[in-house]
Amino acid sequence: MSIIMMMEIFSLDFIHPSAFYLIGGLLIPVLKGRVRQGYMLLMALLAFFAVLSMPHGTYGIYEFLSWELTFCSVDKLSKVFAYIFTIMGVIGVIYSMHVKNDGEQLAAFYYVGGSLGVTLAGDFLSFFLFWELMAFSSVFLVWYRKSNSSVSTGFRYLLWHVAGGLILFAGIILQYSISGDLTVQFLPFHGWWPTDLQSLASFLILIGLIVNAAVPPFGAWLPDAYPAATVTGAVFMSAFTTKTAVYALIRICAGSEILIVLGVVMAIYGVVYAVLENDARRLLAYHIISQVGYMVAGVGLGTQMAINGVVAHAFCHILYKSLLFMGTGSVLYVTGTAKLTELGGLYKTMPRTMIYTIIGGLSISAFPLFSGFVSKSITVAAFGEAHLTWAFLALMLASAGTFLHTGLKVPYFIWFGKDQGIKAKEPPWNMELAMIIGSLFCIGLGVFYKPLYALLPYPVHFEPYTAYHTWETLQVLLFTQLGFFLLLKKLWCKNTISLDTDWFPRKCAKAVIWFANKPLVSLEYNIIGEAYEFIIQKPIMRVAVYLKKIDTVVVDGTINGVGRLAMAWSRKIKEAQSGQIQHYAMLMVAGVIAVIIIVLVLP
Amino acid sequence: MKLLEIIEVLRTKKVKRIAYGVLILLIIVDFIIPRHEIHFFGDEIRGFWSLFGFIACVLIIVVSKWIGSRGIMQDEHYYDDGDI
Numbered sequence: 001m002s003i004i005m006m007m008e009i010f011s012l013d014f015i016h017p018s019a020f021y022l023i024g025g026l027l028i029p030v031l032k033g034r035v036r037q038g039y040m041l042l043m044a045l046l047a048f049f050a051v052l053s054m055p056h057g058t059y060g061i062y063e064f065l066s067w068e069l070t071f072c073s074v075d076k077l078s079k080v081f082a083y084i085f086t087i088m089g090v091i092g093v094i095y096s097m098h099v100k101n102d103g104e105q106l107a108a109f110y111y112v113g114g115s116l117g118v119t120l121a122g123d124f125l126s127f128f129l130f131w132e133l134m135a136f137s138s139v140f141l142v143w144y145r146k147s148n149s150s151v152s153t154g155f156r157y158l159l160w161h162v163a164g165g166l167i168l169f170a171g172i173i174l175q176y177s178i179s180g181d182l183t184v185q186f187l188p189f190h191g192w193w194p195t196d197l198q199s200l201a202s203f204l205i206l207i208g209l210i211v212n213a214a215v216p217p218f219g220a221w222l223p224d225a226y227p228a229a230t231v232t233g234a235v236f237m238s239a240f241t242t243k244t245a246v247y248a249l250i251r252i253c254a255g256s257e258i259l260i261v262l263g264v265v266m267a268i269y270g271v272v273y274a275v276l277e278n279d280a281r282r283l284l285a286y287h288i289i290s291q292v293g294y295m296v297a298g299v300g301l302g303t304q305m306a307i308n309g310v311v312a313h314a315f316c317h318i319l320y321k322s323l324l325f326m327g328t329g330s331v332l333y334v335t336g337t338a339k340l341t342e343l344g345g346l347y348k349t350m351p352r353t354m355i356y357t358i359i360g361g362l363s364i365s366a367f368p369l370f371s372g373f374v375s376k377s378i379t380v381a382a383f384g385e386a387h388l389t390w391a392f393l394a395l396m397l398a399s400a401g402t403f404l405h406t407g408l409k410v411p412y413f414i415w416f417g418k419d420q421g422i423k424a425k426e427p428p429w430n431m432e433l434a435m436i437i438g439s440l441f442c443i444g445l446g447v448f449y450k451p452l453y454a455l456l457p458y459p460v461h462f463e464p465y466t467a468y469h470t471w472e473t474l475q476v477l478l479f480t481q482l483g484f485f486l487l488l489k490k491l492w493c494k495n496t497i498s499l500d501t502d503w504f505p506r507k508c509a510k511a512v513i514w515f516a517n518k519p520l521v522s523l524e525y526n527i528i529g530e531a532y533e534f535i536i537q538k539p540i541m542r543v544a545v546y547l548k549k550i551d552t553v554v555v556d557g558t559i560n561g562v563g564r565l566a567m568a569w570s571r572k573i574k575e576a577q578s579g580q581i582q583h584y585a586m587l588m589v590a591g592v593i594a595v596i597i598i599v600l601v602l603p
Numbered sequence: 604m605k606l607l608e609i610i611e612v613l614r615t616k617k618v619k620r621i622a623y624g625v626l627i628l629l630i631i632v633d634f635i636i637p638r639h640e641i642h643f644f645g646d647e648i649r650g651f652w653s654l655f656g657f658i659a660c661v662l663i664i665v666v667s668k669w670i671g672s673r674g675i676m677q678d679e680h681y682y683d684d685g686d687i
Contacts, residue, residue: 275667276676351606384642392642400659416614468646471636475629476656482626483660490664496676506682 016060016071016120017050017086018130021113022593028109029102037097037430040105044093047116048086051079058122067182070122076457077311081119081247083455084315085112087441088239088322095326095434096232107140108236110589115240119247123182124172127248129592131168131212134241135161136589141233142225143582151582153228156502158585160211160221168208174201188302189256206253212245213296214289215262216269220502222289223273227281227338231329234281238325239318242288246295246314255302263297264394266290271401273500278493280328280338280410284321287364287406290398291317297395298379301386304458309378311456316371316445320363323438324406327357330427330435331414340410340493345419352426354415356435361411363442365403368473371445374452374464377473381462400480407477408484409491629653 024043031039056079060072074082089112099105114137117130135158142154176182178197189202207218214222222242226234253259270290277283291313298310330353331346332338347354359370366372376399383392426432445452453460484491612618630650638646645651 271663272667272670275664276671347610348607351610387642389643396655397659397663400656401663404660404663466639467636468638471633472652475633475652476659478626478629479653479656480660483657487661487664490668494676495679497679497681498671498675499677499681
């Protein structure tokens with residue numbers, strides 16, 4: 001194994017899988033063409049094998065100032081997430097191989113590396129560092145779309161995540177001040193409102209985490225940003241941010257009852273918005289919210305069976321959701337649009353892409369023999385066994401909605417519906433290869449589910465393919481299909497957007513800016529400005545004229561030499577100060593990386 | 604193009620009739636299938652999940668459209684004027 005050889009060469013006990021993405025990724029801008037493609041694939045594969053060779057336990061501990069940073073805390077839970085993240089890394093790299101923009105490739109690499117770092121982090125400080133790295137690298141996947149709205153969409157995305165990150169950080173600091181311990185640990189939040197300091201710490205951490213899990217009302221960033229990302233960027237984004245948050249929720253907040261309610265609301269909320277949506281990728285984004293709702297609810301229930309279901313579902317979800325984003329992304333790549341009103345009749349030109357997308361759609365709908373069936377049913381059955389009938393029925397309802405949109409509406413309006421006569425063809429070979437791999441995983445997991453069950457954190461006593469359960473699912477799904485075709489007329493989309501909870505910050509921000517531009521500026525300019533000129537500026541000017549005389553005669557000679565030097569320097573610095581926050585963000589990310597590298601390399 | 608022919612066949616009226624047959628079969632078989640994981644009363648009613656699936660679908664579409672028409676759905680350029 002190449003991993004073991006590398007470890008021997010560098011005399012290391014282990015290699016952190018993130019290293020292949022964070023340090024290995026640095027070579028991407030230097031390489032070109034086929035060499036770069038091969039190199040990226042190699043790095044992604046090596047990261048997977050690095051996870052494979054990681055023993056359970058806590059290691060990779062480094063002193064940083066007066067803290068201990070633990071980079072590798074490996075158990076069954078972190079390992080299964082690290083597996084799926086690295087598998088997704090390989091699929092994503094294959095899908096995005098043709099992309100020439102090295103910045104975009106690098107951003108995706110740092111995003112994956114960050115999410116692996118979060119998954120394996122054993123202390124809250126390194127956890128938080130990687131958590132922020134994810135936000136600051138993934139925002140470039142939005143910016144690199146380079147459309148008119150990319151910059152503002154990216155900033156909104158970043159603002160949500162920075163706000164969530166700060167709340168998380170406040171919780172971590174509070175937790176540290178209470179316990180003096182920074183270990184990532186089980187800190188469930190019980191009740192509806194914090195009652196003492198300890199529960200306030202848990203509450204703040206929970207809020208910080210659910211912002212990234214896109215739980216309403218903090219989830220509006222997801223359907224805002226994902227459809228605005230690049231074709232390949234959205235594939236990465238659909239997989240990592242929310243599922244890393246689900247992992248963190250399991251680790252830290254399992255059994256927090258509030259999550260049951262939030263999760264069920266989420267599952268239905270995503271479905272409702274999907275009915276209204278016209279952009280296929282935004283529709284899928286709303287279904288991420290719906291699916292993550294199952295996971296959040298399962299985390300809230302917190303029984304062993306529910307947690308097993310959540311982990312299995314996160315695993316399958318990453319594969320089928322990325323497949324769906326790859327399918328619709330291919331349509332966007334080839335035709336230039338993902339709007340259902342502008343698409344239709346593509347089955348003649350892109351039949352293979354259609355089949356992959358439908359496989360993804362059947363998987364997300366939990367059709368028997370597809371991956372969602374073996375994972376979603378564990379969580380739903382856990383609710384049935386806990387006799388939470390309202391949650392059980394609500395989740396079944398959301399299942400019908402999932403099939404209605406992702407399994408029926410998206411394929412129907414893109415590949416059938418009204419033939420728009422769009423000239424299209426199948427996407428490039430690498431995109432198709434990634435979709436084939438994704439499809440094989442979706443069917444493979446649906447049929448051979450035992451290996452997945454073996455990876456779950458607790459022993460599994462669940463059999464998905466019982467006669468009644470299979471029949472129950474088939475009835476719900478096929479009668480949903482009947483309803484779909486009967487109500488097809490109602491489902492034709494209109495060219496609209498749907499207002500979400502981000503209406504409030506967006507409108508408030510506009511009000512603040514109006515206030516700053518209009519009343520505040522005129523106050524400053526007309527009243528304070530005039531007063532300033534009269535009381536301060538004029539007397540100062542008089543003194544200044546006098547001082548200038550002394551200055552020109554005495555001081556200038558000495559200063560001129562120094563001044564020229566300063567000028568040269570400031571010209572250099574000016575180049576770095578582009579005034580574009582993207583560049584500053586890049587510098588900040590570079591700084592974070594530098595810290596990580598320094599800590600990792602210096603003993 | 605073999606694949607295309609298969610898709611064309613699947614779009615014929617005959618397949619549609621078969622699909623209706625499958626739906627009826629689903630309900631009939633539900634009367635004889637053994638029930639061993641009963642979570643609540645609905646699990647004991649024959650054909651319950653067929654009805655559930657259909658009503659769920661109709662409810663989701665009708666209720667969502669109603670919510671959408673209450674001001675949630677806006678023109679694409681809603682946020683565009685002087686966007687930040």
